[in-house]
Amino acid sequence: MTAEIVSVGTELLLGQIVDTHAPLMARILAECGIGCTHRATVGDNMDRLVATLKQALGRADVVVTIGGLGPTVDDLTRDGIAIALDDTLEEVPEVAHKLRAFFESRGVQMTHSNLKQALKPTCAELIDNPNGTAPGLICQKGGKAVLALPGPKGEFDPMAQGPVRQFLEQLQGGQVIHSRVLRIIGLGESLVEERVRDLMDGENPTVAPYAQTAECHLRVTARAADREAAELMIDPVVDEIRNRIGNHLYGFNETTIEMATLDLLVERGETVSVAESMTGGALGARITSVPGSSKAFRGGVIVYTVDAKQTLLGIDSGLLTEFGPVSEETAKAMAETVRERLGSTYGVAITGNAGPTADVDGKPVGLAYIAVAGPDGVTVDKAQYRGLREDIQRRATQTALSQLRWKLLSDA
Amino acid sequence: MTAEIVSVGTELLLGQIVDTHAPLMARILAECGIGCTHRATVGDNMDRLVATLKQALGRADVVVTIGGLGPTVDDLTRDGIAIALDDTLEEVPEVAHKLRAFFESRGVQMTHSNLKQALKPTCAELIDNPNGTAPGLICQKGGKAVLALPGPKGEFDPMAQGPVRQFLEQLQGGQVIHSRVLRIIGLGESLVEERVRDLMDGENPTVAPYAQTAECHLRVTARAADREAAELMIDPVVDEIRNRIGNHLYGFNETTIEMATLDLLVERGETVSVAESMTGGALGARITSVPGSSKAFRGGVIVYTVDAKQTLLGIDSGLLTEFGPVSEETAKAMAETVRERLGSTYGVAITGNAGPTADVDGKPVGLAYIAVAGPDGVTVDKAQYRGLREDIQRRATQTALSQLRWKLLSDA
Numbered sequence: 001m002t003a004e005i006v007s008v009g010t011e012l013l014l015g016q017i018v019d020t021h022a023p024l025m026a027r028i029l030a031e032c033g034i035g036c037t038h039r040a041t042v043g044d045n046m047d048r049l050v051a052t053l054k055q056a057l058g059r060a061d062v063v064v065t066i067g068g069l070g071p072t073v074d075d076l077t078r079d080g081i082a083i084a085l086d087d088t089l090e091e092v093p094e095v096a097h098k099l100r101a102f103f104e105s106r107g108v109q110m111t112h113s114n115l116k117q118a119l120k121p122t123c124a125e126l127i128d129n130p131n132g133t134a135p136g137l138i139c140q141k142g143g144k145a146v147l148a149l150p151g152p153k154g155e156f157d158p159m160a161q162g163p164v165r166q167f168l169e170q171l172q173g174g175q176v177i178h179s180r181v182l183r184i185i186g187l188g189e190s191l192v193e194e195r196v197r198d199l200m201d202g203e204n205p206t207v208a209p210y211a212q213t214a215e216c217h218l219r220v221t222a223r224a225a226d227r228e229a230a231e232l233m234i235d236p237v238v239d240e241i242r243n244r245i246g247n248h249l250y251g252f253n254e255t256t257i258e259m260a261t262l263d264l265l266v267e268r269g270e271t272v273s274v275a276e277s278m279t280g281g282a283l284g285a286r287i288t289s290v291p292g293s294s295k296a297f298r299g300g301v302i303v304y305t306v307d308a309k310q311t312l313l314g315i316d317s318g319l320l321t322e323f324g325p326v327s328e329e330t331a332k333a334m335a336e337t338v339r340e341r342l343g344s345t346y347g348v349a350i351t352g353n354a355g356p357t358a359d360v361d362g363k364p365v366g367l368a369y370i371a372v373a374g375p376d377g378v379t380v381d382k383a384q385y386r387g388l389r390e391d392i393q394r395r396a397t398q399t400a401l402s403q404l405r406w407k408l409l410s411d412a
Numbered sequence: 413m414t415a416e417i418v419s420v421g422t423e424l425l426l427g428q429i430v431d432t433h434a435p436l437m438a439r440i441l442a443e444c445g446i447g448c449t450h451r452a453t454v455g456d457n458m459d460r461l462v463a464t465l466k467q468a469l470g471r472a473d474v475v476v477t478i479g480g481l482g483p484t485v486d487d488l489t490r491d492g493i494a495i496a497l498d499d500t501l502e503e504v505p506e507v508a509h510k511l512r513a514f515f516e517s518r519g520v521q522m523t524h525s526n527l528k529q530a531l532k533p534t535c536a537e538l539i540d541n542p543n544g545t546a547p548g549l550i551c552q553k554g555g556k557a558v559l560a561l562p563g564p565k566g567e568f569d570p571m572a573q574g575p576v577r578q579f580l581e582q583l584q585g586g587q588v589i590h591s592r593v594l595r596i597i598g599l600g601e602s603l604v605e606e607r608v609r610d611l612m613d614g615e616n617p618t619v620a621p622y623a624q625t626a627e628c629h630l631r632v633t634a635r636a637a638d639r640e641a642a643e644l645m646i647d648p649v650v651d652e653i654r655n656r657i658g659n660h661l662y663g664f665n666e667t668t669i670e671m672a673t674l675d676l677l678v679e680r681g682e683t684v685s686v687a688e689s690m691t692g693g694a695l696g697a698r699i700t701s702v703p704g705s706s707k708a709f710r711g712g713v714i715v716y717t718v719d720a721k722q723t724l725l726g727i728d729s730g731l732l733t734e735f736g737p738v739s740e741e742t743a744k745a746m747a748e749t750v751r752e753r754l755g756s757t758y759g760v761a762i763t764g765n766a767g768p769t770a771d772v773d774g775k776p777v778g779l780a781y782i783a784v785a786g787p788d789g790v791t792v793d794k795a796q797y798r799g800l801r802e803d804i805q806r807r808a809t810q811t812a813l814s815q816l817r818w819k820l821l822s823d824a
Contacts, residue, residue: 011622013448015438016631018430022453026427036425037460041434041451048449071602072621073612111602131799152623154803274693274714280700281686281693284714288692291768291801299720301713302686302696308711308754312724342720356703389703 001172003034004056008068008077009151010043021066021149021156028160032168033175033223034062044074046083053084057144062171064164067151069134071114077148078119078137085141087121095126099133127163131155138167145171178230179221182241183251183260185402189216195244205237213391214398215257247409257401258286264408265296270345272404274300275313275334277325277351278368283397298342303334313337324361326351328380331369339373346407347373348400352383354392368396372407379407413584415446416468420480420489421563422455433478433568437561440572444580445587445635446474456486458495465496469556474583476576479563481546483526489560490531490549497553499533507538511545539575543567550579557583590642591633594653595663595672597814601628607656617649625803626810627669659821669813670698676820677708682757684816686712687725687746689737689763690780695809710754715746725749736773738763740792743781751785758819759785760812764795766804780808784819791819 005022012019022039029036037060042048049068056063068077082089096118103110117134120126127136127147132155137148147164149156169176184192189211193200196218199207205222220237224230242249251260265272274283281302287293303309306325310317315333323329331351339347352368353359366385371378383399385392417434424431434451441448449472454460461480468475480489494501508530515522529546532538539548539559544567549560559579561571596604601623605612608630611619617634632649636642654661663672677684686695693714699705715721718737722729727745735741743763751759764780765771778797783790795811797804 010620011631012435013438013451014442015435015448018432018435020430023424023427023430026425030426036427037455037457038464039425039453043449045449052450070623072605074620108600108603111606113605114602131803152625154625154799158800273720276693276696278700279697280705280709281688281696281712281714282700284688284693284716285691285697285805288690288694288714288716288766289802289805293692294716297692297716299714299716299724300693301724302693302700302711304696304700304706304709304711308685311753311755312711312713341723343723354700390701393697393701 001034001062002037002060003029003062003064004038004040004060005036005064005066006052006056007039007041007066008044008049010074012041012067013043021151021153021160024157025064025066025149025160028165029064029168030177031179032165032172033177034168034172044068044076046076046080049076049080050083053080053146057084057146061144062168063144063146065146065148066156069117069136069148069150071111071116071133073113075116078116078121081137081139081146081148082121085121085123085139085146087123087139087141089119090122091115091118092120092126095135102133127159129155129159131158136164175223175225176227176230177221177223178227178234179219180231180234180238181253182218182220182238182249183215183255183257184218184245184248185215185250185257185398187216187245187248192216192218192245196241199237199240202237205234207237207241214395250405256290257398257405259290261401261405261408262287262290262293262296264405265345268408270408271296271298272346272348273298273338273342273344275338275347275349276300276302277304277309277334278354279350279393279396280304282393283348283350283400286397286401298344300338300342309334313341324363326353326359326361326363326367326369328369328382331371331380332373332378335371335373335378345374346404348404349373350396350400352392352396354389354396356389366392368392368399370396370400370403372400372403374407374411376411379403413446413474414449414472415441415474415476416450416452416472417448417476417478418464418468419451419453419478420456420461422486424453424479425455433563433565433572436569437476437478437572440577441476441580442589444577445584445589446580456480456488458488458492461488461492462495465492465558469496469558473556474580475556475558477558477560478568481529481548481560481562483523483528483545485525487528490528490533493549493551493558493560494533497533497535497551497558499535499551499553501531502534503527503530504532504538507547514545539571541567541571543570548576587635587637588639588642589633589635590639590646591631592643592646592650593665594630594632594650594661595627595667595669596630596657596660597627597662597669597810597817599628599657599660604628604630604657608653611649611652614649617645619649619653626807659818662817668702669810669817671702673813673817673820674699674702674705674708676817677757680820682820683708683710684758684760685710685750685754685756687750687759687761688712688714689716689721689746690766691762691805691808692716694805695760695762695812698809698813710756712750712754721746725753736775738765738771738773738775738779738781740781740794743783743792744785744790747783747785747790757786758816760816761785762808762812764808766801766808768801778804780804780811782808782812782815784812784815786819786823788823791815
């Protein structure tokens with residue numbers, strides 16, 4: 001069984017945005033054991049869209065379209081699929097009703113063009129879209145399937161990972177290619193590769209490294225009759241990798257370092273609070289991006305100025321003058337004070353210079369101090385990051401989470 | 413003149429890496445005034461590569477290939493182009509010589525397959541590659557041009573931005589396509605479209621809307637002899653859009669709402685601080701992602717728990733009990749208190765429920781109160797967001813920045 005992906009949108013064709021949906025869809029197809037042989041990108045142009053869809057349908061069993069399901073005149077995918085499949089569109093009364101109710105509930109008048117989203121090719125089943133107004137489509141006709149997914153990331157991702165994956169697995173019903181991603185922190189890609197080099201020669205499962213921002217991933221992939229059989233083949237390889245990597249392996253698949261660290265805290269019934277200077281709230285934002293983080297996160301302070309460090313944390317002005325806001329001493333005081341004020345088990349502090357220029361004390365761009373205070377005292381790491389402001393801020397929060405995790409593991 | 417881009421590589425087709433080269437190439441084509449009508453991705457498979465190249469050559473004047481020029485058996489682009497153009501390959505002695513010298517200088521024995529990189533279609537000119545071993549190709553035959561660029565980023569980017577852009581500019585003979593993006597907040601895509609519908613029928617400049625998370629973009633694009641002439645054609649269209657959209661138009665091109673709002677504050681010598689509950693620091697993080705934000709941002713508190721709201725802001729426990737942490741009253745108190753504590757001109761507060769479940773008071777997922785306190789008092793907005801946790805948090809910070817901006821504009 002083969003598939004093709006067609007991404008629709010002039011903004012993609014002109015390179016104004018990078019297409020990350022098509023790679024995700026390609027990975028899902030591969031994991032379902034369906035070979036993807038072509039990918040195409042077309043603009044919001046009906047003739048080219050229809051020609052591309054027809055060509056894809058001429059070659060592949062499954063065609064997945066991404067984007068172009070919205071309400072504007074530029075959104076042509078629904079019509080294009082109907083034409084390519086020699087089908088017609090019909091209105092789905094329930095969807096039209098839902099759309100009207102949605103706009104009414106917001107007190108906004110619905111424009112006529114929004115009703116386009118209630119249309120579907122007659123051969124299509126709808127895919128529910130709890131995160132947006134346009135449902136997805138599964139069109140089956142003449143032994144071919146066309147799946148249409150909406151373009152906004154918050155709508156595309158859950159639909160692709162959920163009902164679309166499920167449909168493809170059923171359709172394929174034979175062999176799956178299944179992966180587990182091992183997430184590793186505190187060891188660079190080349191060190192990781194050195195430790196697992198011989199495992200990378202395996203054919204089934206395969207092992208492949210991917211460098212990420214301030215962490216490294218290993219993807220272990222098995223080909224088997226079903227997902228469970230693949231998991232059983234992956235297990236011993238993961239055990240072997242764990243033997244060699246130890247606690248640097250912090251989680252699997254979609255588990256982020258913030259999730260892994262929060263899990264440890266919740267397991268132990270402990271809590272954390274944060275004091276951020278150079279990251280301006282980004283550490284708190286990463287922690288609270290995890291559902292259920294309120295079980296372990298108490299809150300924190302964004303002490304972006306010297307004044308704020310005094311007002312919100314009562315940090316001694318003598319200390320700030322003597323050592324400067326970007327210093328080991330200030331980081332320690334921030335972590336200890338926020339821990340105390342919020343009554344949390346741990347306090348994590350980040351102070352540094354995210355750039356773009358050296359600070360008033362001449363501290364260079366990328367210099368950061370990251371402190372973790374706990375029941376047994378406080379530790380500080382000094383780091384010198386490279387890159388743009390956003391990279392520096394991202395790396396600082398990554399280090400902070402990693403340091404908190406090491407502290408938790410060593411306190412255990 | 414039209415062009416198509418063909419990205420070559422099984423790792424792209426399987427979604428193991430995201431293709432950022434094709435978007436860059438598309439932008440360069442657009443800037444040179446060459447319309448890109450199709451993009452395709454094929455794996456390392458000769459039949460499919462040749463078929464895709466032939467189809468592209470049948471439609472477009474220029475075909476740009478990316479990747480597949482290396483020394484391994486998987487690298488098929490050079491051969492594929494020769495077949496598609498009905499040409500043969502010949503060895504370029506100088507390149508073969510350079511390759512041998514390169515390997516000798518590293519003390520590494522050159523494998524025979526490396527010599528592939530010294531081959532070119534007879535119709536091709538070489539593009540020098542100072543950053544790698546495989547030269548690029550410019551093949552011209554039968555009124556068509558095929559440009560072949562190497563895949564590694566360090567080789568692709570300079571070649572695309574340098575000799576390839578130069579060749580395309582000459583080929584096109586002096587026309588550019590230039591765009592300005594208008595960033596609009598507080599008006600949905602369909603309302604924006606309704607107000608500018610007639611302008612969207614224009615041919616030069618063109619006007620096209622793009623929905624973004626909680627904002628909307630209009631792209632105004634002109635075709636002209638050079639960039640300055642294009643800007644002059646875009647100006648009156650932008651003026652007309654501004655007449656219809658008013659202050660909802662907050663910025664151009666790469667200007668984000670956090671930048672636009674910070675600019676207003678800095679202009680007026682005013683400052684802001686934040687009190688965040690459901691967004692856990694994400695508002696502060698957005699503000700401090702902007703270089704120079706320390707000129708107007710004082711800091712804030714992340715009051716993720718009821719305790720933290722009392723400890724860090726001293727919010728009255730009676731108020732919290734009576735109205736609950738997710739309420740208009742709490743939002744107001746948070747904004748007013750943080751403003752006062754940090755001595756900033758404005759205080760912005762977000763409290764709400766980001767999900768995944770209704771909170772202890774039964775407040776539904778997505779409900780949020782956003783307050784802005786200033787010299788003239790405090791205003792609160794109630795919102796009900798949909799989507800995943802990260803969407804809800806993102807929309808809440810977007811509303812907060814937008815509300816702060818309206819306050820600044822109305823206080824002016």
